[in-house]
Structures are given as structure tokens and as C-alpha cells.
Amino acid sequence: MKHRGPTGRSPLTPRGEAITDRLVCTRPEPAAAGGYQQLFSRPEIGEWLRPPPLEPFTRPGIETMFRADRTHRESHGFGPWALRERDSGDFAGRAGLAWTRVEGGPMVELPWAILPGRQGSGFATEAALAAVETARDLDLDRVVSLTLPGNRASIRVMDKAGLTRSGEVGHAGLPHLLYELRL
């Protein structure tokens, strides 16, 4: 029997989504397209997600990611989230759950990126914990997270969300640290 903690999912919250103390975490709705452009066009985000020699984010590339995030939910019953602050309704970032391949094997990854102006307030951690609870609710047996070795903020979020380091892998053509949590 798997552990089931509080899911952050009220009876009104669809399976695969979450509401936390400060965030509404849902499939990106059409109005979030602008938030994605705002987020991924920021150099502070691109430097970690698309460092050289990877191609930097482009407007059409961000649009493709946005559409793929919406489709992911339809195909798999869960997916990446657009994060909105509960108080203001403002777009704050992207997190959630996403299938990825790590050295050829399929794994469910926890992605996170927070608008630079809203970083440092615990939003990534809050969303990561909600994603872990959602993964449990979905009966997944493990989640992973991948990061460039120098990304100390992301590594700290992994620690705070309960993931532990399990190895070093090549990912997107670059060496990454692999963290995981068995559920």
C-alpha cells in the first residue's frame, strides 16, 4: 500500500492538478501562452534550461512547448502545470510532471521554472511538493529531476522536495545530475 499524504487536491480539483497555500497548479490554459513567453524569454531562465551549445529558446519554440504541455495532460492524465498565484491570479511559472527519457528509459520528471521577479519566495518548492503528492495520487512509483551540476537553486529545491541524488547522466547532450524519489 503506497503512502498517501495530503494531496492538495480538494474534491473540486481535477486529478493531476493541485491547489497549494499560494498557488493554483493546472494544465496551462490558453491565456497562459503569454506567461510562457514571458518566462522562457528571460535570460535567467534560458541560462539553465538552454545553455550553449543548445539552441536558445525562440518565440515559436516556446509556443511549441506550450502546446505540448497542454497535449501532455490529454495524453497521460497529468502534465506540466502553469502556476498562478492564488491571491492575484498572476502567472508565476511552470512546474508539474512530465514524461522524459533519461539515457533511453522513460521517467517522470519534475520540471520547474519561476519568473525571476517571483523567485526566492518558496514557489518552486511549494509546486514541487504538490507535484510529488500528485504523483502519489496518480500511483506513479517514482519521480526524477535533472539539473546541470552548477544549478544550486534547483538542487536546493530537489533537496527540499525530498529527492536524493542517484547519479550523473547525459541529458540533452550535457552532463546532468539525476535526483529521484521513490514513492
Ligand SMILES: CC(C)(COP(=O)(O)OP(=O)(O)OC[C@H]1O[C@@H](n2cnc3c(N)ncnc32)[C@H](O)[C@@H]1OP(=O)(O)O)[C@@H](O)C(=O)NCCC(=O)NCCS
Ligand atoms: C530553480 C528555481 C525554479 C527556484 O525557484 P524559487 O521559487 O526561487 O525556489 P524556492 O524559493 O522554492 O527555493 C530556492 C532555494 O534555493 C536557494 N538558492 C537560490 N539561489 C541559490 C544559489 N545561487 N545557491 C544556493 N542556493 C540558492 C534559496 O535560498 C532557496 O533555499 P532556502 O529555502 O533553503 O533558502 C528558479 O531559480 C528558476 O526558475 N531557475 C531557472 C530555471 C531552472 O533552473 N529550472 C530548473 C532546471 S533543473
